[in-house]
Amino acid sequence: MIAIRVSGGVRPDAVRAAQSDILLALKAAVTGATQFALARMREEIRARSTSRRLPNVIGAEVHPRGARLAYNPTGVIFPRGRQAETILRQMAEGAVITVRDRKALAIPLHNQRDGRGRLLPPSAFPGLVYIPNHRRRGVSIGVLAIPSSRRARGVLTARSRRMQAAKSRARVQSGIGEDFIAMFVLVRTARIPRVFDPAAIMREAQEQMPALMDRALATVGAAGGGR
Structure with a gap:
């Protein structure tokens, strides 16, 4: 949960700027956690496979896409195609x-x-x-x-x-x-046997969120320091 508390004497445009900074940082943190989980899953597949291309059967994206912002951005890791879905299920379940x-x-x-x-x-x-x-x-x-x-x-x-x-x-x-x-x-x-546990990797990614959010806020704050 993210809350913005405003005291008197603050211009509306400053509030909107602060809100935008937080949403930018939140999306950056979710993107970082999603990429972390994707890299970990590919790493597990690569370590147990003779194929160079097999780790690429999974991809990732963050919603909303592009430059759009939201209070609840979501990262998704997905198989690329029906055959990839079968392979991924076998690796996750045996x-x-x-x-x-x-x-x-x-x-x-x-x-x-x-x-x-x-x-x-x-x-x-x-x-x-x-x-x-x-x-x-x-x-x-x-x-x-x-x-x-x-x-x-x-x-x-x-x-x-x-x-x-x-x-x-x-x-x-x-x-x-x-x-x-x-x-x-x-x-x-x-x-x-099961190659990796997706739920365990997602928990690892969630544990990265506080540090990712701190770094994202610092980056956004540095970029907007001239406002």
Whole structure:
């Protein structure tokens, strides 16, 4: 709640100017909190994804738009499209993914990441070889592994190149021997845990509001000091 108390002898234009300053600061604070929440959600998605574009499935905006002001500006974070809505729901709630047509999900065992913190996909390991799993066919169809010897380099088959990346699981070293190091488990079905908690991130954003409002008021006050 924002209240403006005016004593006698104040010009109406000064009251309107003070009101405008407060509304400008309020909208700036809401914008800052919304951008904070958006950045945090994208950060969580980026840390658990091999895709550079996936964090951009969510966007944000503040209402009223443009230069219009209001006593109750609102920040909104939204999925960009129907497919993005499905992806965002899966990340916020968890999901079970099943693939067909002789495809599989490649589950990273070591969670190796690039310089930006993104999980490395199978394509980042040119020495991977496909080793089928005949013992636990219902659980996994095989693994992608690299030769334990630096001199022996495996060659990716056409079938193994079609395998795509997803989540982490199971120890398989005993099934492939000491000549290889398993990098990815290949499965038909995988349960994806919740990637982030939107409600918790929004609470973090709300906690930023007092400091954001103070900074916004100081900025607006400095800009209007000549009035």
